[in-house]
Amino acid sequence: MLEASPVEIDLGADAVAAAIEACLTCAQTCTSCANSDLAEPEVDDLARCAALCTDCADVCLTTMRVLSRPFASDHRVTHHVIRACVLTCTSSAEECHRHAPHHRHCAVCEKACRACLAACEALLQDEAFQQLQKIAGA
Secondary structure, eight states: OGGGOSSOOTTOHHHHHHHHHHHHHHHHHHHHHHHHHHHSTTGGGGHHHHHHHHHHHHHHHHHHHHHTOOTTOOHHHHHHHHHHHHHHHHHHHHHHHHHTTTOHHHHHHHHHHHHHHHHHHHHHTSHHHHHHHHHHTO
């Protein structure tokens, strides 16, 4: 869909499309993982995992939506949203890693979070964002 847009995709259509896909996959996986956490007998031990996965799913969906709207986008906002996605994916992946040896859904979720993290970090390494950070003093 991005290639059909009359607006130039500053960060590159392929990289943005990869991040959108990774965000969608991560959001779905995190939603399912959180639900599976609630079904486990030791749900109390998985409460933090469910909470982090729920946050991650919400942030991934927001990131997907922001990345899907290139017309008149505010690169500062996009940058902060992507950074938030990196943070939530990192937290969720680390928590799922703790439970992965005993819960297959956590192992699957960790993998999806790390893939989304990598796709979003690739966007943050784009030259346009690097220049923006210099200007903003971030």
